[in-house]
Amino acid sequence: MAAQRLDGKALAATMRSEIAARVAERARAGKRAPGLAAVLVGEDPASQQYVKNKHKACQDAGLATTVHRLSASTTQAELLELVGRLNADPAVHGILVQLPLPKQIDDGAIIRAVSPNKDVDCFHPENVGLLMTGYPRFYPCTPHGVLQLLTRNGIALAGKEIVVLGRSNIVGKPVAVMLMQKATATNPAAGDATVTVAHTRTKNLADVCRRADVLIAAAGVPGVITPDMVKPGAAVVDVGTNNVDGRWLGDVHKDVESVAGWLSPVPGGVGPMTITMLLYNTLDAAKQIDG
Numbered sequence: 381m382a383a384q385r386l387d388g389k390a391l392a393a394t395m396r397s398e399i400a401a402r403v404a405e406r407a408r409a410g411k412r413a414p415g416l417a418a419v420l421v422g423e424d425p426a427s428q429q430y431v432k433n434k435h436k437a438c439q440d441a442g443l444a445t446t447v448h449r450l451s452a453s454t455t456q457a458e459l460l461e462l463v464g465r466l467n468a469d470p471a472v473h474g475i476l477v478q479l480p481l482p483k484q485i486d487d488g489a490i491i492r493a494v495s496p497n498k499d500v501d502c503f504h505p506e507n508v509g510l511l512m513t514g515y516p517r518f519y520p521c522t523p524h525g526v527l528q529l530l531t532r533n534g535i536a537l538a539g540k541e542i543v544v545l546g547r548s549n550i551v552g553k554p555v556a557v558m559l560m561q562k563a564t565a566t567n568p569a570a571g572d573a574t575v576t577v578a579h580t581r582t583k584n585l586a587d588v589c590r591r592a593d594v595l596i597a598a599a600g601v602p603g604v605i606t607p608d609m610v611k612p613g614a615a616v617v618d619v620g621t622n623n624v625d626g627r628w629l630g631d632v633h634k635d636v637e638s639v640a641g642w643l644s645p646v647p648g649g650v651g652p653m654t655i656t657m658l659l660y661n662t663l664d665a666a667k668q669i670d671g
């Protein structure tokens with residue numbers, strides 16, 4: 381039997397209208413529109429597309445959004461100067477610097493320069509620390525999108541065996557932390573699950589993955605999860621967005637469809653949720669800053 385679809389496009393549309401309604405409510409109360417400043421350095425085609433999609437999603441939901449496009453030869457000092465101006469601008473509640481950055485720029489220095497109060501990507505070490513210790517200021521967008529996709533489809537996580545394939549700072553590490561954390565009133569996006577983090581050096585990777593009730597594939601390797609690595613009926617979330625010859629391919633092989641109980645597609649799964657959770661965080665930042 382074919383897996384049920386974890387439809388990120390449909391859930392993103394629902395959540396974006398919920399966000400738009402809350403933005404409209406704030407406008408009726410005389411509050412300033414939540415403002416997002418996106419910074420794009422260079423001409424990487426995928427990054428250009430992501431920023432364009434983020435900008436449009438913000439506009440559609442009634443957020444105030446600006447895109448700052450800088451040339452590929454921008455220096456670190458020039459980028460720091462722009463980030464400093466955005467930090468000081470009261471109309472900007474959220475700042476996102478699209479990654480990856482060109483080689484001459486130290487992305488860690490830029491991430492640390494964004495005000496933690498406006499860090500809607502949740503990449504700043506202060507926000508990572510708050511997330512890790514169970515007092516999140518923001519939730520990182522892709523991990524939060526994964527949790528929403530699972531929980532809003534009725535997939536219970538508490539006590540489940542979850543395997544995360546991938547250990548990046550953007551996805552693997554934070555999604556593992558969120559999935560294992562105890563759910564509390566101050567930390568509702570938490571899974572209460574038993575989590576194993578696997579990666580390219582993991583021994584017996586297929587055996588480890590097959591233990592999972594929920595498998596999160598975030599390795600960035602097209603088709604790396606094959607049907608023999610999946611427990612029958614498991615929920616499989618594909619975080620991979622690999623552009624191969626102009627086509628978007630996930631980390632999950634298409635034949636997994638016949639083994640899994642639930643499967644998120646690529647495109648149309650986690651990607652649209654990542655953008656939605658950015659809108660969610662920008663609204664949240666506006667609430668935290670303006671009330």
Ligand SMILES: Nc1nc2c(c(=O)[nH]1)N[C@@H](CN(C=O)c1ccc(C(=O)N[C@@H](CCC(=O)O)C(=O)O)cc1)CN2
Pocket residue numbers: 429430433476477478479480501521522550621628646647648649650651652654655
């Ligand atoms: N500052 C950030 N940089 C990067 C992040 C991030 O969260 N913040 N994540 C990734 C890229 N990313 C968001 O920026 C992202 C990747 C993919 C998608 C997406 O919607 N993918 C589509 C397929 C592509 C398409 O149709 O255009 C999908 O899966 O349906 C959105 C955002 C690295 N950099």
